[in-house]
Amino acid sequence: MKTILLVGNGFNYMIENWIKNLSENFVKETTGEETVSITEKIHEITTLWQKFNEIFEEIKTKNPKLNEEELIRIIYSVIDLFSSMDGLEKIMGRDKLEQLKGLFDSLLLEKIRDIALEFKNHHESVGYKNIKKLFPDFGSRFSKMLSDKKSKYFHIFTTNYDGVLDTLLTGNPHGFIFQDGFGSYTREFLKFYNYNIEYDKIICHLHGSYLYQKIYGMTYKLRDNIENTDPVMIFNNPDFKEDIIKRDTVLLQYYEILKNDLKDSDQLIIFGNSMINEPHIKSLINKYGNREDLKIIIFSTSPEKVSEELKGIYKFNVEQVNTKEVLDMDAFFTELENKL
Structure with missing residues (x-):
């Protein structure tokens, strides 16, 4: 059986709910912290991208149903529209329009740096360690499930972009169960090696990570939780994501693996x-996975909505599992093993 698992923020929300369902005494004895303190930290890192609200607050007030990525798409579309208007270009000048684009790009980059710093701060606050303490055998059970x-x-x-899933997918005493392609390089950084991703069990941060840093056009992974001066985390106009991925030395490799x-x-x-x-x-699913012998299973609190997103993309039946249960x-x- 050859399986692809595509994970989003809903996984973190599920972990948050698991912790809420644990007894207060167990959480306190295991971590030394209150349940609410731990769940709030998980919620904070899962919703860190709401920090973009500071940029879009006024627009979002008038359009509350739009999320941040959709707003970015709209803003770029408006700028592109302005750029195509000869009259406006004569008034403002092409340089001014390009400057406007550059200013917006810089604003996004600065906000991404701020968010990467908050991920770092969460890492230092032993948030991940507490998750591992509460579910110490998650990694070994995952490995046993695949073996069984x-x-x-x-x-x-x-x-x-966070490390919640990575933290859970560790086993004692062997460390990480899944390879991500990175290996030894310097005291501060890990380097991506193609041979390090040629494994049967891998994990790929398709949109980057708070630990991925760009240096002279190459993407490396921080060994320790130090400040990331040029984080590789894609949060942009959804229509631009593919182009940005393809310009990154590591994310392109992940993207090609998913395609294949x-x-x-x-x-x-x-x-x-x-x-x-x-x-x-x-688009990848439509081009390479729209076939009857690929079964698609959706785990979500609203699986029917995800199925709607795949209409016209995947023409076969989609299996749905509601994770509210x-x-x-x-x-x-139990649920995941039943699908393997």
């Missing part, structure tokens, strides 16, 4: 990803 189901080939692609996986995998599990702002992923780790593994 003889699911040798299992590739995870996540659009999340879709050609011959047996199933694609979409877990906690609404797919609303993923036109590039939907996945209230703890046991239920998670």
Whole structure:
């Protein structure tokens, strides 16, 4: 069985709910913290992208149903419209219009740096360690599940930038169960090596990570939780995501692996990803995964909405699992194992 698991923010919300369902005494004895303190930290990193509200607050007040990525799309569209108007170009000048685009790009980059710093601060606040303490055998159970189901080939692609899933997918005493392509380089950085991603079990941060840093056009991974001066985290006009991915030395490799996986995998599990702002992923599914022998399974609190996003993309039946009923780790593994 060859499986692709595509993970979004919904996974983090599920973990947050698991912790809420644990007894207060157990959480306190295990971590030394109150349940609400831990769940608030998870919620904070999962919703960090709402920091863009500071830029779009006035527009969002008038258009509350639009999310930040859709607003970015609209703003770029308006700027492009202005750029195509000869009269306006004569008034403002092409240089001014390009300056406007550059200013907006700089504003986004600065906000992304701020958000990467907050991810770093969460890392330092032992937030991830507490998640691991509460679910210490998640990684070993995941590995055992794949072994029991003889699911040798299992590739995870996540659009999340945080380390919640990575933290859970560690096992003792061997560390990470899934490879991400990075290996030893310097004291501060890990380097991406092609041979390090040629494994049956891999995890790919398709849109980057708060630990990925760009240096002279190359993407590296921070060894330690130090300040990231040029983070690789794609949060932009959804229509631009593919172009940005293809210009990155690491994300391009992940993207190509996903493309090739879709050609011959047996199933694609979409877990906690609404797919609303993923036109590039939907395009890959349509081009390479729109076939009857690829089964698509959606795990979501609103699986019917995700199915709607795939209409016209994937023409076969989609299986749906409502994760509102996945209230703890046991239920998670039961549901996932049933699909492998």
